[in-house]
Amino acid sequence: MSYRCIRMRFVYKILCVLAVMAMAVPFITLLLHESLSTSLFRKAIIEMPEFAIVVCRDKNNSQRSARNFQRQLRQISVLLKSAASLTSETLIFNIVADSYATYETVTNLTASWPAAYRQRVVFDEFKKVFFPPGTKKMKNLFRPCAIGKLFLAQTFEDKDAVVFLDTDTLFLMPPEDLWRKVYEFNPHQVIGIAPCLYMYGPGFKKFPTYGSSGLNTGVLVMNLTRVRAFEGGWTENIIPIMEEYKTKLSLADQDILNILFSNETTAKHLYELGCEWNYREKLCSMGSSKCKSAQQLGVGLLHGAALTFVNGVEKKFRAVFEAWERHQLGESEEAFLARLRATLRSQKRSWGCSRLPFIDKMLLQGLERERGQKE
Numbered sequence: 001m002s003y004r005c006i007r008m009r010f011v012y013k014i015l016c017v018l019a020v021m022a023m024a025v026p027f028i029t030l031l032l033h034e035s036l037s038t039s040l041f042r043k044a045i046i047e048m049p050e051f052a053i054v055v056c057r058d059k060n061n062s063q064r065s066a067r068n069f070q071r072q073l074r075q076i077s078v079l080l081k082s083a084a085s086l087t088s089e090t091l092i093f094n095i096v097a098d099s100y101a102t103y104e105t106v107t108n109l110t111a112s113w114p115a116a117y118r119q120r121v122v123f124d125e126f127k128k129v130f131f132p133p134g135t136k137k138m139k140n141l142f143r144p145c146a147i148g149k150l151f152l153a154q155t156f157e158d159k160d161a162v163v164f165l166d167t168d169t170l171f172l173m174p175p176e177d178l179w180r181k182v183y184e185f186n187p188h189q190v191i192g193i194a195p196c197l198y199m200y201g202p203g204f205k206k207f208p209t210y211g212s213s214g215l216n217t218g219v220l221v222m223n224l225t226r227v228r229a230f231e232g233g234w235t236e237n238i239i240p241i242m243e244e245y246k247t248k249l250s251l252a253d254q255d256i257l258n259i260l261f262s263n264e265t266t267a268k269h270l271y272e273l274g275c276e277w278n279y280r281e282k283l284c285s286m287g288s289s290k291c292k293s294a295q296q297l298g299v300g301l302l303h304g305a306a307l308t309f310v311n312g313v314e315k316k317f318r319a320v321f322e323a324w325e326r327h328q329l330g331e332s333e334e335a336f337l338a339r340l341r342a343t344l345r346s347q348k349r350s351w352g353c354s355r356l357p358f359i360d361k362m363l364l365q366g367l368e369r370e371r372g373q374k375e
Ligand SMILES: *[C@@H]1O[C@H](CO)[C@@H](O)[C@H](O)[C@H]1NC(C)=O
Pocket: 060, 061, 062, 064
């Protein structure tokens, strides 16, 4: 048709071209609309923040292991509550468990929440914790199925990204802020982990570790697509480490990832997550502040490693955990914050983390900011 226009007389030519353009408008709009809506749709799917926890019951039927499981459930309940309370989005939680019964027990923790909060945490379907052939004998190293977190890329064959969380963690800032770190990766980075900042210092000789202070693997921001495409194979890199350092791995997954990323070739695949997203008692217990970013930005995620949420050694940590545990979703968040602030203030500055003059501010900063924004 446009070819015919060329052969017409000038005035007709113009009219003809205009007619062709007019006819094309609906097609162009349709095309634009199509690509716009699919990209919005895709964005919505990709941007749904996704988290994963791994939970296993100790097969050992002792009182002690039953108590351990109850403690884990208390901690998961607080983790979910803090996430639902601080998010302004819908979060997907993946519960990777040893059995469907464990999955049901965990997903039922939100059953009694008000609907408005329950809708903010969507549980994806049950996935059984997965161990590739050749790793099963290590599966209960350190804690039941502790190394399960290493194989999430195989557990979720069709997921692109997920943030793994230890069950003894809780949010003090919106979970989506942590999730978005995966978009900050450069094209080489595969996994985001925060530095350990103690233990694996220069004096540590048992095995090689990442950087100057090693890594703490309580929080893993993972691009699973890239883990699956890891240079030389992910599992193929892990198994030789397990074989070689078998007797020296006291902290299982954490030691393994430290060894893996100690290699110059592999270290470039690591994104260093800020320590404010994995704040542990060891970052303050000596009375000095080892995590400068938490000092500036506040703590985003608190990690009660080594039972700090329940054993009372670090009173500040326990106070935060217990305040969340007592908080009933739907009740005044103002009252929750006021209670927590008062408890923290009443604790003496005598020992461990409480010696940091700004510890309360660090713990409250994110919550106060959220409150301020909601008002
Ligand atoms: C069960 O756990 C207890 C305490 O951790 C331990 O002493 C005992 O050997 C375990 N039993 C089995 C059968 O694993």
